[in-house]
Amino acid sequence: MSPVPTIAIVDDDQAMREALDDMVKSCGYESRLFSSAEEFLSLEQRDSIDCMLLDVKMPGLSGLELQAQLNTEPPKPPIIFMTSYHDERTRSAAMEGGALAFLGKPVEFDCLIAALEKALGKG
Amino acid sequence: MRINHLITPAAVPATPSHHFAARFAAFILAVTVFYVDTFTSIESAIAVLYVIVLLLAAESLSRKGIWAVSFVCGSLAIVSYFGTHSFSPDFPSLLRLAVSLAALLITCSLILRNDRSRSDLIASHAALKDSERRYRSIFEQSRVALWERDYSQVRSFLMGLKATGVIDLREYAAARPEIISHCVALIRTVAANAAARDLLGTIGEIAPDGSMRRYLAPNDVTFLELMVAIFNEENSFEGKGNLMAADGQTKLVLMSMTLPDDSSKFDRIIVGMVDITEGEMTQKALLEAQAELTRASRAATVGALSASLAHELNQPLGALVVNAQTMLRWMDRDPPDLAAIRRSAERMIRDSKRASEIIRNTRSLLSHEVQILERVGLPELIAETRALMDHDLGREDVTVDVTYGPGARTVAAVRIELQQVLINLISNAIQVMAEKDVPRRRIVIETERRDNRSTVISVRDFGPGISDEAMARLFEPFFTTKATGMGMGLSICKSMMEARGGDLSARNHTDGGAVFEITIPMSENDD
Numbered sequence: 001m002s003p004v005p006t007i008a009i010v011d012d013d014q015a016m017r018e019a020l021d022d023m024v025k026s027c028g029y030e031s032r033l034f035s036s037a038e039e040f041l042s043l044e045q046r047d048s049i050d051c052m053l054l055d056v057k058m059p060g061l062s063g064l065e066l067q068a069q070l071n072t073e074p075p076k077p078p079i080i081f082m083t084s085y086h087d088e089r090t091r092s093a094a095m096e097g098g099a100l101a102f103l104g105k106p107v108e109f110d111c112l113i114a115a116l117e118k119a120l121g122k123g
Numbered sequence: 124m125r126i127n128h129l130i131t132p133a134a135v136p137a138t139p140s141h142h143f144a145a146r147f148a149a150f151i152l153a154v155t156v157f158y159v160d161t162f163t164s165i166e167s168a169i170a171v172l173y174v175i176v177l178l179l180a181a182e183s184l185s186r187k188g189i190w191a192v193s194f195v196c197g198s199l200a201i202v203s204y205f206g207t208h209s210f211s212p213d214f215p216s217l218l219r220l221a222v223s224l225a226a227l228l229i230t231c232s233l234i235l236r237n238d239r240s241r242s243d244l245i246a247s248h249a250a251l252k253d254s255e256r257r258y259r260s261i262f263e264q265s266r267v268a269l270w271e272r273d274y275s276q277v278r279s280f281l282m283g284l285k286a287t288g289v290i291d292l293r294e295y296a297a298a299r300p301e302i303i304s305h306c307v308a309l310i311r312t313v314a315a316n317a318a319a320r321d322l323l324g325t326i327g328e329i330a331p332d333g334s335m336r337r338y339l340a341p342n343d344v345t346f347l348e349l350m351v352a353i354f355n356e357e358n359s360f361e362g363k364g365n366l367m368a369a370d371g372q373t374k375l376v377l378m379s380m381t382l383p384d385d386s387s388k389f390d391r392i393i394v395g396m397v398d399i400t401e402g403e404m405t406q407k408a409l410l411e412a413q414a415e416l417t418r419a420s421r422a423a424t425v426g427a428l429s430a431s432l433a434h435e436l437n438q439p440l441g442a443l444v445v446n447a448q449t450m451l452r453w454m455d456r457d458p459p460d461l462a463a464i465r466r467s468a469e470r471m472i473r474d475s476k477r478a479s480e481i482i483r484n485t486r487s488l489l490s491h492e493v494q495i496l497e498r499v500g501l502p503e504l505i506a507e508t509r510a511l512m513d514h515d516l517g518r519e520d521v522t523v524d525v526t527y528g529p530g531a532r533t534v535a536a537v538r539i540e541l542q543q544v545l546i547n548l549i550s551n552a553i554q555v556m557a558e559k560d561v562p563r564r565r566i567v568i569e570t571e572r573r574d575n576r577s578t579v580i581s582v583r584d585f586g587p588g589i590s591d592e593a594m595a596r597l598f599e600p601f602f603t604t605k606a607t608g609m610g611m612g613l614s615i616c617k618s619m620m621e622a623r624g625g626d627l628s629a630r631n632h633t634d635g636g637a638v639f640e641i642t643i644p645m646s647e648n649d650d
Contacts, residue, residue, distance in 0.1 A: 013438045015474050019445035022467060026452040084437040105441035109448040 005050040005120050006030040008077065010040050010066070012058040020053055027113065029120075037061035041069065049077045051100075051119040053112075056083035056090060064090070067097045078119040082107055142183035149179035153196065160203035170200035170223030174230045181234045189238070193231040197224055268319035268376075268396040273311040274353065275389040280309060281354045282386075292354040296347055306350055313391060322376070322398055324369025345378070358382055363399070375400045411514045425615065428485070435481045439474040446471045486618065496535045496623070496646070501570050501580065502527065504538065508545045515550060519557045521564040523549075531570035534578045535646035536623065544616040544627065545582070548639045551612070552584035555637070559587050572645075577625070580641040588631040597629055 007029050009020045017033045024031040032049065034040040038060050043049075056063040063081055070076035078100040083090065091102045101115035153176045160169045173196035180192045204220045262269055281292070284302075289295045296302055345364030352360040361379040368374055376396040383389065450467035453460045505525055509516070516523060534541075549566060556564045567583040589597065596602040598617045617627040626642040 013442070015439060015442035015470070015477065016445070018470060019442040019449065019474075022463070022470070023445050023449040023452075026449045026463070084434060084441070105437055106444040107441065109445070 004028070004030050006032060006048055007116070008032045008034060008040060008043075008049045008052045010034045010037060010052060010058075010063070011055040011082075012036060013055070016055070023109075023112075024053075024116075027116065029116075037063065037066035037069075040066065046077070047075045051116060052077050052079045054079050054081050056081055056094070064093055064097065067094065067099065071097060080112070080115045080119065082112075145179050145182050149176045149192075152176050152179065153199065157199045157203060160200065161206050164207070168219040168223050170196075170203065170220065171226050173197075173200060173223065174226050177227065177230050177234065181238075186235060186238060189231060189234055193227055197227050200224060200227070262314070262393075263316050265316060266318050268322040268398070269316045270319055270394045270396070271313040271315075271391050272394055273313055273390045274392050275386075276309040276311070277306050277350070278353055278386060278389045280306060281350060285354065292351050293347065296350070303347055303350070307346060319396070322368070322374065322396065323366060349380075353382060356382075358384075366396075373400075374398055375403050407513075410510055413511055432481070432485055435485075436478055439478040439481070443471055443474040443478070446474065486622075495537065497538055499534050499536050499538050499541060501532050501534065501578075504542060505545070505568060508542055508549065512546065512549055512553075515553050519553050519564060521553050521556060521566055523566045523568060525568045526570070528569065528571035531572045531578050534643045536625075536643050540619045540623070541641070541643070544620060544641055545580070547612045547616050548582040548641075551639075552582060552586070552637075555586040556584055561586055573642075575645065577645055578643045580643070581638050582641075583632055583636055583638045585636040588635060589629060589637045594629065594631075598627070 007024045009017055009024065009031055011017045011020065012035055014035070017035065021031045021033055029050075032043075034043070036058055040052075041061075054063040054066065061069070063083070067076075067079055070079075076098075079094075079098070081094045081099050081102045082105055083102075084105045094102050100119050101111070103111055103115065153173065156169060156172045156176065159165065176196055177189070177192055181189050184192065200220060200223050204216070208216050262271075284292070284295065345362045348362050349360050359379070359381045361377070363375060363377055365373045366376055375398075377399050378394060378396045380392055380394045382392065446467045450464055450471070453463040453467060502525075509523055515521075552566050553564075563585060565585050567581075569581050569583070571579045571581070573579050593602075593604060598613050602614070613627070620627045620641060620643075624644040627639065628642070629637060629639050632638050
């Protein structure tokens, strides 16, 4: 694990990516931005990622499908889901797939920070 | 339909033996008269008795036969005369012969004339019978329910009222409703056809007293209208009415009858009825389905719209929140990271702009979806809307009164939008009056031309009115006073009207109840 943790942000919305990027930086972490699940999968050094902030609904592969794929092809960083569609079925599917947290948008900032710290083993 | 065409025998048939006896008696009498006339010397006009021969024979003879018998009798008289007086013709005997012959001739012509008029009578009687039979056959076999009814007592009762100075029967009956059932009891049913019996079930059979009372559903205004038609001596009557069938079902029928000019003919009036219950029910079901569809599609539109709005707005709003929180974190640093704060603020501005852009697009989508302004006739629109809401109005027992102000009958508007707004306002009015248990549930719709610039349609209810608190937020999205309301109705209605340059506003009426006013800007050629 590198001294400064790196957080991957996977979201198809640019404004959201930028906002999360800035937030992660304000916490003192590094960030990598991905506009789709496919883009994240093509990343070669996946083990350099310490945690993922993952949107559920995206064009192409969805967040849940990405998690399923990572489960079969490790390494898989801890995943924090963030979605506008916080229905119970999506939530339990995500949690059963091994997600660390499932947060609704607009995101509760403190919950997000807490989830991040938990993922990085600081909580 | 088959009409049996039977020829009735013209008269009571004479039996052959009867014929034979008459002819034989005639023959014997003829021989006797001839004998007496020829071989005795009685000096009188014996030959006149040939008339009796002729009368006896005529009964069983054709016209030609009567001529022949007359000729034979005349010849016999002449033969007798010349046999006895051939050589000494004197004036008195010649006169007697002449009298006899004249009597024969006159009798013969009378018999022939009588025969002719009798056969004419028989023919017309047969035609009459035939016509009656055909009428019966049409009456009985017609698929239209037909009754023959005796209204003569009703008529004389009503004419009696008229004679006592009653002018307006409706008014009179309103004061004395018992006269209606009195009149119903005065009707006698003479006959009913198969279709009529089918229509009403077993009670279609005529009651022993011929009374009609059981066939009419109680409080039926149609019967009063029929009484009025008789009272005013109109020529015909047509109306829709309710009948109670044997199984207790109320049937809606279209009834029609011709009222005769001649008062003596009121004892047999043909009443035709067609069962329109099913048609009416179908139409009612159709209207209800339409209203349901309008409501459903309205709800679906609102639902779909808010779902897509929610999703679209969630992205920039989500980003905004994260940016704002992050900005706070930059500010909390010591020293605060001003460059980062500026960056966050700029992003927040950008995200906010994006959010309002989305809202603006949605709005213009709403108002430009159907852009065609059309000439909308308000009486037609209001009547159609009422028909759509008939079920709701009927269920809650709400009456609707409409008045059209001068020059406020057509507007330029998007018909479907205007109708949606009207439906919204009317259904709100119905709900508010039903919830608050208003005793006299009434909606007053008025149209009015204002300042030559706009047409206003106002919808007034007689509910408790709008509270001050509600008044302030009435048109805000998601504001509702209803347990199950979404609070989008009035807000959407107002935006729709505003998008066309009009308005929707609300106030309380000075005499109680709420008034909603739809303002529609006037175009060049409104009238």
